[in-house]
Amino acid sequence: MLSRVRTKPFQSGRGPLSPGSRAGLGAALALLALVSAVELADGRPAHYVALMVAAPFLAAALASWRVVLGVGVLATLIGAGFALAERTMSLVTAVNVAGIALATAIAAAVASVRQRQAEQIAELSKLATVAQQAVLRPLGPQVGTLAVAARYISSTATAEIGGDLYEAMDTPYGVRLIIGDVRGKGLDAVRLASIVLGSYRHVAYERADLRAVVTDLDRAVARNVGDEDFVTAALVEERGGTLTIVNCGHPSPLLLRRGAVIPLEPPAPAPPLGFMPVVRPRVERLEPGDRLLLFTDGLGEARRDGEFFPTADRAWRLLGHGTVADGLASLETALVEWVHGRLDDDIALVLMEYTGPRSGPTAAVPSWEVGAAES
Template sequence: MPCVALLCLCAALAACVDAWRPGRPAVAVLLIGPLLACARLGVRATLTTAAWALALAVTVGVVRHVGAGPQVAVEYLVLLVGGLAAVHIARRAAARSARLRLLDEVAQVTQAALLRPVDARFGDIDVHTRHHCAVASATVGGDVYAVANTPYGLRVFIGDVRGHGLDAVCVNAAVAEGFRDLAYVTADLTELAVRLDARIAPVLGPEDFVTAVFAEFAPGEVRLVNCGHPPPLRLGAHPKVLTPVTCSLPLGLGCDPTQSRYWLQSGDRLLLYTDGLVEARNASGAEFPLFDRACEALSHTLPWEALDGLYAEVTAHTGGPLRDDVALVLCESGVPAARSANPVPAAQSPQGL
């Protein structure tokens, strides 16, 4: 339909030009059609429009018995060269679009490989993850998470890389790999954050950074290091937003982390998430009321169903798919093994997930 509209536009322009300057048609005006086509449509539509415009110009010249002259020759030459240039521009735009689509597909595949779903039991902690991409046409986001069952206890990492696309995914890979390498050999959680900051520095651009939360589980408690990331939620008998006493800058900006300790009773749940969850807005611009909705959605159901229910709540709030990716990690303490329907048993879980 757009191509047909441009062809009609060219015909209308030819008629107007013929009525305005009979015997001396300003045929170069017909170049408007091909230029519009190369800006909005593909190569085929641009080529068709350029050929149609040239044919109309020749037809008007023949019907009106336009004599050959320098001015007329120049105008026909401008139309011909301009049409060819419009086709060339459309071809370059199509090639660039194809490259961008290919890069986005590569980024999506790489991100899917990095963010493998975890539904496993580590000791007395159940860990369940979900990653929800934004609408299919959106650029890949920078969410990342990783789990490591180390000699120092179960450690969970969640982060959000500034930016989108293949560059963000490359940083994601470096962050996940660095965490898995360092988590097994670094006893102190704050030192782990500092060493990871130094590890990923070579792959970060001048304006890049990574917000992150490190969690380490011990009997009856969870230790947290927060580097500029949305604070986790503890859900259970005493729900609480686990806001750090001292805020640290994100990784890549000179983080100076401190560790916080919180009680974690049997049956309590810890929700870690990325900012796509809290920044989801409805039609009136109101943000998602995470604390109230999470307490309701995550308190009565099985953990893997709770995560799906929470995402259903946020999409109901926004009225459709989110504009940003969302990564969710739900850890539940001290639940009976019978409640843990783990597709990947703990003994067979890939090390460092």
């Protein structure tokens, strides 16, 4: 999939100028106009021609090399015009004009290098985005008896990728969801996230007991991480209106019911995947209209002036109305406003709503009881 991604070749010399090129060109022309005005007011001989050497370098900070070259040629011609206007061209003036031409060549080369680097960064950013999308498949809008929506909020504007992960599937054992957070960022985190998701997409269909799913995922993580690496995760199963949650060192989901927000803390703490967690399930009976918010710790760590975002206090007002996708959009807007657009960590959000039992008979038995019965 990644091999099919291509960026368009740079076309700065074709079509309209980019905003950066327009800004660089405008600043350089303003400088040339200012120096020319001062030179004309001063009269002969030319005293300020040397200042025009700054014009191509000023353009090189933002504009393409073609624009820089054009600015440099214009500056050289203006300088030569002032030099020729002298009755007797001085050696200093001639050297200044030659210096403008030399500066133009240097500035154009600098702009070319900067342009190639910007193009490479843009390509890497696009590849990072595609890699993230390949790992995190779109969810919803309906998975079994659950309306589901997911949202990924990046902490940077340059699409830096991290290890937040989620998935939802309708399996023979009910609708199962996972949300997790890999320690670290970058391609190593994405690699581990893809390993966890790949394993989960297989074992979620094979294991009747969520505890067995956790065991398999822990083995997959342990085979692929160092001593200090781990993955926090929460696994959720809805089966016949019964909600089962196992938690491996992850923030507790929030249950939204009739205006109340209930943190679904685990019966006992368990370490993250990679540290052989022994989990105890928490079981809740769902009512139609119940909503469950799953999130990574970036939401819990979001703060401004030392004050953390009040997720539980605002959850019902933000998430309790409209569709689940509308709810996540409202939460993201409120969060970004709270932190003034500056997040310290990426955030993955999953919001699900129980829409009622399936048509036909379904055993309302949590997965841990199914596993016990089969053993």
